[in-house]
Amino acid sequence: MDSDEENQPWIPLSQRLEWSDVTPVPQNDGPNPVVPIAYQDHFTETMDYFRAIFQAHERSPRALGLTSEAILLNPGHYTVWQFRRLVLEALSVDLHGELDFTETIAKGNSKNYQLWVKKSFLAISSLVSNISADTYRHHRRWVAEKLGTTATSKELEFTKKILSLDAKHYHAWSHRQWVLQALGGWEDELNYCDDLIEEDVFNNSAWNQRYFVITRSPLLGGLNAMRESEVKYTVNAIIARPENESSWRYLRGLYRDDNQSWVNAPAVSSICLKVLSTKTNHVFALSTLLDLISHGFHPSQELRDIVNALSTPESDSDLARTVCTVLEDEDPIRADYWKWRKSKLPQVS
């Protein structure tokens, strides 16, 4: 549906010649419903005609057109989408057009829809847009599956566009991961993650995608082959913003199932030291140090001195306990968690 079409005033279906043979079917919600539905005229009439063709199992170009109208009014209406797929199948429509249609919906380009949202002032619009995203993604996947690898680059571009509007869009990321695994197109994915992380180093979705790529791309050789260069990359990201939960967790993930290498990696303990020396934003550096010690790491005197210097008023003879005390103090909302960590430490005599 292009924007010209949308700019034209809406003509009620009851006044359109091609619909004169159809008797609209109103929604039957039963008496005095629990969540009563109040309908607006435009929406009501569209849905009444939809119900009529839905019940009559009509597979026709006008039915397809009506589903477009109904979806533009309410992109989360899953029954309309499902009916649309049946019509598309029956009419053997060229599905490339569907990609454009879902893109209009995905970008919230529907003027009608924006108007509705504007009118609503309701918190539920976030829930509704989430449901809509789920519904159009589902449709998009159905279309892409039918089109096969000819759709690969278009799908990657499409999700890129959505992610340029909302870089953490859960459904767009799901779709993108599905495309990579089902249709391919891994070549530029690590670069794409670089770009997004450079744009916003706190973007946890981009870090997750990075892990997805290094562990699953058929082109990169897996976690072990990638570890060295990834540790280097991540350490730089941590230095840039040491308060970033995502980069610290990613670093830990690079040593998944290999605690020994993690404890012995000079890069890991030295990034803790480096961040702690700056004396700010060191909650994750401290928690990493605590994990390291719990797994048998022996901290250097330099590290001990830096941690002890953070602790006021008195330091514990046990470094791990000191770390917990500092964390209780600096991360008060999770004080009970750090207290629990302290209680789990082996008792020193």
Place this chain on the structure above:
Amino acid sequence: MGELAADKHVKYIVSVGKKKGSFESVVIEHMRVNGAYWGLTTLDLLGMLHVVDVDEIVSWLISCRHESGGFGGNVGHDPHIMYTLSVVQVLALFDKLDVLDIEKVSDYVAGLQNEDGSFSGDEWGEVDTRFSYIAICCLSLLHRLNKINVEKAVKYIVSCKNLDGGFGSTPGGESHAGQIFCCVGALAITGSLHHIDKDLLGWWLCERQVKSGGLNGRPEKLPDVCYSWWVLSSLIMIDRVHWINKEKLVQYILACQDVENGGISDRPDDAVDVYHTFFGVAGLSHLEYPGVKAIDPAYALPVDVVNRIFFGR
């Protein structure tokens, strides 16, 4: 600091959507069965379920039934596993599960399991760990878990576990508090919590609490009342709920109330809706707020309802 405006919330739920032409009611027409679950469970948690007409609601729910055995989100809508669970939950609230053809409903749900153990949401095949939870919760409430391959279902969920201890919608998908609730809930119901790294996941979940006291669903996202449910339930199921600051979270939820007209919103001063009203009240239930009934963290139903189903009392 304020208190829970329980009476106002009850009035809000009963009256919601009556405004002619409300956008909210128009766009959720297709998911009215979900709305009924959120609204009615909230009423029950507040001890006010008796204000509604049970027979009317039950007969409406029955009319959402599809010949496949599943239920749609409203009369005349296609069936989906999500609405099927909401119907089962509402009937459980009313102690009316006997109106169902239990074999037919459970066959529909079990039929959505795929070869790899995952579940599709409907006949169109979209796979998501949300649907694994829904299927397992639904079949458990109907005492029909034997109709699926539980071992494979668990294996699929475990394959969605991430480096941070959380879970995503599919293998490799980002951890998200809503998906984590679904995976932990499904593992709890099937007695498979040993697959979870509780300390690691517990820490990730308590990292979701931000300065305002509210919880977010992923790192660096805004807090939202709905995560009071997703995060707290998960923490309770893995026995780590004492790691968050409960008082601050109670204050955050209470600050999201509309104390004049009732209802709870996602964040302070936003507009209210039934969805967030349910998650706010359910969160307060987990926080043992006075006057709110206890809710079961896995089944998302009041504890007395769950006890009635599993222990016949």
